[in-house]
Amino acid sequence: MAQQRPSPRKRPTQGRAQATVAALVEAAARILEQDGREGFSTNAVAERAGVSIGSLYQYFSSKEALLGALIVRETDLLIAEAKAALVEPTGRAALATLIRACVSHQLRRPALARLLDFEEAVLPGDTETARVAEEFRQIGLLLFSRSDLAPQEPVTVVTQDVMAIIKGMIDAAGERGETVQVDLAVRVERAVLGYLTHT
Amino acid sequence: MAQQRPSPRKRPTQGRAQATVAALVEAAARILEQDGREGFSTNAVAERAGVSIGSLYQYFSSKEALLGALIVRETDLLIAEAKAALVEPTGRAALATLIRACVSHQLRRPALARLLDFEEAVLPGDTETARVAEEFRQIGLLLFSRSDLAPQEPVTVVTQDVMAIIKGMIDAAGERGETVQVDLAVRVERAVLGYLTHT
DNA sequence: ACAAGATATGAGCTATTGCTCATATCTTCC
DNA sequence: GGAAGATATGAGCAATAGCTCATATCTTGT
Numbered sequence: 060m061a062q063q064r065p066s067p068r069k070r071p072t073q074g075r076a077q078a079t080v081a082a083l084v085e086a087a088a089r090i091l092e093q094d095g096r097e098g099f100s101t102n103a104v105a106e107r108a109g110v111s112i113g114s115l116y117q118y119f120s121s122k123e124a125l126l127g128a129l130i131v132r133e134t135d136l137l138i139a140e141a142k143a144a145l146v147e148p149t150g151r152a153a154l155a156t157l158i159r160a161c162v163s164h165q166l167r168r169p170a171l172a173r174l175l176d177f178e179e180a181v182l183p184g185d186t187e188t189a190r191v192a193e194e195f196r197q198i199g200l201l202l203f204s205r206s207d208l209a210p211q212e213p214v215t216v217v218t219q220d221v222m223a224i225i226k227g228m229i230d231a232a233g234e235r236g237e238t239v240q241v242d243l244a245v246r247v248e249r250a251v252l253g254y255l256t257h258t
Numbered sequence: 259m260a261q262q263r264p265s266p267r268k269r270p271t272q273g274r275a276q277a278t279v280a281a282l283v284e285a286a287a288r289i290l291e292q293d294g295r296e297g298f299s300t301n302a303v304a305e306r307a308g309v310s311i312g313s314l315y316q317y318f319s320s321k322e323a324l325l326g327a328l329i330v331r332e333t334d335l336l337i338a339e340a341k342a343a344l345v346e347p348t349g350r351a352a353l354a355t356l357i358r359a360c361v362s363h364q365l366r367r368p369a370l371a372r373l374l375d376f377e378e379a380v381l382p383g384d385t386e387t388a389r390v391a392e393e394f395r396q397i398g399l400l401l402f403s404r405s406d407l408a409p410q411e412p413v414t415v416v417t418q419d420v421m422a423i424i425k426g427m428i429d430a431a432g433e434r435g436e437t438v439q440v441d442l443a444v445r446v447e448r449a450v451l452g453y454l455t456h457t
Numbered sequence: 458a459c460a461a462g463a464t465a466t467g468a469g470c471t472a473t474t475g476c477t478c479a480t481a482t483c484t485t486c487c
Numbered sequence: 488g489g490a491a492g493a494t495a496t497g498a499g500c501a502a503t504a505g506c507t508c509a510t511a512t513c514t515t516g517t
Contacts, residue, residue, distance in 0.1 A: 075513085076464065095380055096295070101505060111466045116506065177376050180433055181294055212445070219434070220427055220445055227426015228419055234379055235418070246411070246419055246453075253452020254445075274483085275494070300475060310496045315476065 080118050080128075082108040087129050092170045096178075101125070127188045130175050134191040137164045141198050150208040155248055157202060161225050162244045169233030176230060196222075208255055221251050279317050279327075281307040286328050291369045295377075300324070326387045329374050333390040336363045340397050349407040354447055356401060360424050361443045368432030375429060395421075407454055420450050 086108035090099050101122050105112040119125040140160035147153035165172045182188065199218040203210055210217040228247050237243055285307035289298050300321050304311040318324040339359035346352035364371045381387065398417040402409055409416040427446050436442055 079464085100503080102503085112506075113466050113508085114464075117464070122505065173379075180372075216445075219430060220449065223427045223430035224423050224449055225426075227424075227429070228422045230426070231418060231422035246415075249456045250419065250423055250449060250453040253454070253456035254449040255452070257448045257452035257455070278494085299473080301473085311476075312478085312496050313494075316494070321475065 076118070079108075079110055079114055082110065083115055083118065083125065084129050084132055087125055088133075088168070088171055091129075091174050092168065096174065099126075123182060124185070126178060126182065127185050130179050130182070131187050131191050133164075133172070133175055134179075134188075134195060137161070138191065138195055138198065140164060141195065144202060145198065150202070150205040151252075153202050153205065154208070154251060155244075157198070158225060158247050158251065159240070159244050161229055162240050162247065165229040165233050166238060166240055166243070169236075173230050173233055176226060210255060217255070220254065224250050224254060275317070278307075278309055278313055281309065282314055282317065282324065283328050283331055286324055287332075287367070287370055290328075290373050291367065295373065298325075322381060323384070325377060325381065326384050329378050329381070330386050330390050332363075332371070332374055333378075333387075333394060336360070337390065337394055337397065339363060340394065343401060344397065349401070349404040350451075352401050352404065353407070353450060354443075356397070357424060357446050357450065358439070358443050360428055361439050361446065364428040364432050365437060365439055365442070368435075372429050372432055375425060409454060416454070419453065423449050423453060 083104060086104050087099070090103055090107055094103075099122075101115055102112055104125065105115045108115075115125070119128065137160065140163065141157055143160065144153045144156040147156050179188065179192065184192070196218070199222055200214060202208075203214050203217045203221065212220075225247055228250060229243070232243050282303060285303045286298070289302055289306055293302075298321075300314055301311055303324065304314045307314075314324070318327065336359065339362065340356055342359065343352045343355040346355050378387065378391065383391070395417070398421055399413060401407075402413050402416045402420065411419075424446055427449060428442070431442050
C-alpha cells in the first residue's frame with residue numbers, strides 16, 4: 060500500500076502526506092517504546108510527530124488504526140527478513156535463518172517488539188494486520204512442512220509451538236537487555252531443534 | 259500479610275475489610291479478563307466489586323497497587339503449586355511437575371495469566387511483586403542446579419531460557435484456546451528436555 | 458494570477474479517568 | 488445507651504482522553 064510508486068516528482072503533494080503518515084507511525088513507535096501503552100495518546104503522538112491532531116485523524120480513523128499501521132510496518136520488516144529462510148537448501152539451514160531473522164528483528168527495538176507482540180494479540184484484527192499475521196504464519200508452515208525436519212506432530216501444531224518458543228525466548232531476552240545476537244540465536248536454535256528431534 | 263489469623267470471632271470487623279479487599283481483587287481480575295487493560299478503571303472495579311470507589315482507595319493507594327495485589331495473589335497460587343517440584347526424586351520428574359504446575363495455572367484463567375505476565379514486566383516493581391517474582395525464580399534456579407539435568411550453560415541462563423520456553427508455549431496455547439492440559443504439558447516437556455539435552 | 462483540490466491547523470467538545478474528602482453507617486466494648 | 492474507632496459512601500474535582508470541524512495554508516495546472 061505504501062509501496063506504490065507513481066512516477067517520481069509527478070505529485071510531490073502526495074509526498075507531503077506520505078511523510079506525515081510516516082512521521083506519525085514512527086512517533087507512535089517512539090512513544091510506545093519510551094512511555095508504554097499508558098503514554099500512548101493521540102495528542103502525544105501528534106505532538107511528537109510535529110503535526111497537529113487534526114492531521115493524525117486525516118490519515119488514521121482512530122487510535123487503534125494508528126497502532127495497526129505500526130504493527131503492519133514492523134511485521135512487514137520481519138517478513139522481509141524471514142523470507143530468506145524459504146530459499147535455504149536444507150531444513151536446518153532454513154530454521155537457522157528464520158531464527159536469526161526473528162532475533163535481529165527483536166533486538167533492534169526490543170521494547171517495541173515486545174509491546175506490539177502483546178498488542179497484536181489483543182487488538183481487534185483489522186484486515187491489514189490480519190494479512191501480515193497470516194503471511195508470517197505461512198512462512199512458518201512452509202518451513203516445517205519440509206520433510207527433512209521430520210516433525211512428530213501435525214504441522215500446524217509444530218508451527219505454533221516453535222513460533223511460541225522463538226517468541227518466548229526472544230521476548231524474555233530483550234526484556235532483560237540481552238544484546239548479543241549470536242549467543243541468543245544459538246540457544247534458540249538448540250531449543251527448537253531439541254523440540255523437533257527429542258523423542 | 260493477608261494470611262494472619264487472630265483468634266477467630268474476636269474481631270469480625272476485620273473480616274469485613276478482608277472480604278472487601280478480596281472482592282476488589284477478584285473484580286479486578288474479572289474486568290481484566292473480560293475487557294482487558296482498557297476497561298480496567300478503578301471506578302469499574304469498585305462497581306463490579308459492589309463497593310464504592312472510596313472503599314477501593316481505603317485499601318489500595320493507587321490503581322497500580324491494586325494491580326500489584328492481583329499479581330501477588332496469582333503468583334502465590336502458582337508458587338504453591340510449583341513448590342511440589344522441589345521434593346521430586348529425579349530432576350526429570352521435578353521438571354515435569356514444574357511444567358504441569360505452570361500449565362494448570364495458565365489454563366485455569368488463560369486471559370488473566372497472559373495479561374498479568376505482560377503487566378508484571380511493565381509495572382514499576384513494588385516490594386511485594388518483586389518478592390513473589392524472586393521467589394518463583396528461586397524455584398527455577400534450585401531445579402536447574404540439579405546435577406542430573408546437566409545443563410551446558412550457566413544456571414541463570416538456563417533458568418531464564420527454560421522459563422521463557424514454558425511461558426512462551428503456554429501463553430500461546432492459552433491464547434488460541436487450547437484446553438487439554440496433558441497434551442500441552444507433554445509438548446512443553448519435550449521442548450525443555452530437548453533444549454537441555456540437545457548437543 | 459487564480460481556481461480548486463489537497464493538506465494542515467488547533468480550539469474545543471464530551472466523556473472518562475484516577476482520586477479526595479466530608480459525611481454517614483456499622484461494630485465493639487463498657 | 489453511648490463513646491470511639493473501623494469501615495463505607497458517593498458527589499465531585501482537576502486532568503486528560505479521543506476525536507470533530509470550521510478555517511487556513513500549500514500546491515498545482517492553467
